[in-house]
Amino acid sequence: MSTVHDVRPGPAAATWGEARLLAGTAAGRVDLAHHRATHGRPARLDAASTTAALARVALLGRGGAAFPVATKLGAVATGPRTHVLVNGSEGEPASLKDRTLMQLAPHLVLDGALAVAAALDTRQVTVVVQDAAAHHALRAAVAERDDAHDVRLQLRPHGFVAGEVRAVVRAASGGPALPPGRRTLPTVDGVDGRPTFASNAETFAQVALVLCLGPDRFASVGAADEPGTTLVTLVGDVHRPGVVEVPTGLPLAALVGGGPGPVLVGGYHGTWLAGPGSLTLSRPAMRAAGVPLNAGVLARLPHATCALGEVAAVARWLAAESAGQCGPCVFGLPGLAATLDGLLAGQPVLAHARQRAGLLPGRGACAHPDGAARFVATALDALGDEVERHRTHGHCGRPVRGVLPLPLPLPRPTTRPEAAR
C-alpha cells in the first residue's frame, strides 16, 4: 500500500448557485464566530425528531453507498455507550471534496457530529481523517469550541481500503485498518463493539445544515428525490476542475461538458460512460440508471492523453491498494492490471480482460474488487475504439499524461508480458 500522497486540494472550492456547505469560505477556514454568524446554531432535537427531519429531506450518505441517513440513525441505540464516527478518510485519490470541506468549514462538520451525538444521548465522537491539512483545521476548530472537549481526532495513514467504514471502525477500536472478513453492522457492532453511527464527513455537514435551516428551507433547492446541494470533484477536461458545491438535479453535461467522449462517474470504483447523456445529478436517479455517483468524482479525459493508459495506470494502483487479505483480490487485481497492460501493448486479450474482471465481484471482505472490476469493465466498453486502436497499431500515439490523479509512487507496469495471458 502506498504511503505518499501528492494530491493537494485545488484552488478554493467553487459554488454554483446558493452556497451552503461552502458559505463564507471564500477567505479560507471559517472560524467559530464567522461560522455562527453564517449558519447560526443547529436546532437541538432528540433522536426521533432528528431522524424525522433527515427523513423529510431524504438525506443520503455522501461517502459512496448513499444509504438513507434517517434509516441509519433510527437503527442506532441511544445512550452514553453509543459512538458517533465521522469518516473523513477520503481514500479516493480523485476526490478532494471531504478534505476541502473539513479544511474550509470544519465547524459545520463538528456541528453535525455533535448534534447527532446529542440526539443519541452520547458524548463519544471520533473524527478520522487522512489529510494533514484537514486534521489541522479540525484541531483548530475543536480548540475554539467549548462543546467539543470529548471529540477524538485521529490522523490515520493513507489508503483506499483503509478508508472503508468498517476498516475505519476497526482502526478506531485499536485494531488494524482492514475490513473484517465477516459481515458486521457498525450500527450494532461498531467502535469498541458498541452501537455506532458512522458516516462520511460531508454527511455530517449536511445534517448540520438540515438542523440550521430546517427541512423546508433545506429542501428549497435541488432535485425532488434528493433535495439540497452536494459536493462534487471535477477532474480533467472540464470547465473548472476542482471541488464545487452544486444543487442536485443539474444535468451531468452542465458539469463535465456535453460533447462526446468518455466520462468517468464515481471515481476509481465508478463507471465509465461513452458520454454524459441525459443523466442528472441525483443519487437516486443515478443509481436507478446503474451509474452510482459514489463519492462524487466526475472526470473527463482530454484528447491529448492516452485514455487506455490512464485506465491501466489506475488499475495498477487499485491492485497495489489491495489490503492483501483476500486471495481473489490479491491475485485477481494484479492479473487484471497485467491484462490491461497487454491491451495497451496491442495484445489481443480483450476477452481475457473481461473474464478476469467478471470474476472479481462479490469475492472479498470489502467492495474493493467489485469497484475495481466495475471501473475496468465499463472502461473496456466506453473505450472500445481506443482498445481497437491499440490492438491494430500497438499504441495510440498519445502519451499518458496522468490526468486521473494517483498518489506517488506509482506502481510500475507489469514487466512480464506473459502475465497478461
Next chain:
Amino acid sequence: MRLEIDWTRCDGHGLCARLLPERIGLDEHGFPVLADGDVPADLVRPARRAVAMCPVLALRLERTPVPSH
C-alpha cells in the same frame, strides 16, 4: 441457506470445490467461485460436509443474509 466465504481466511486449498463441485468452482489461482443463489435442499448435506472439511474454517453455510448498510 447460502454458502459464504470469509475471504480473509481462505487460502485456496480447494477442498470445497472437490466436495461440492455442483456449487463451487475454482478460478485460475485456485480460489473458489460460488454459484449464484441459495443452496438447494438436496445439496445442503454435502454443503455442510464441505464446510466441515475447510482447513481454515473459511467456508460457512448461513441463512440468506439481511442487506447491510
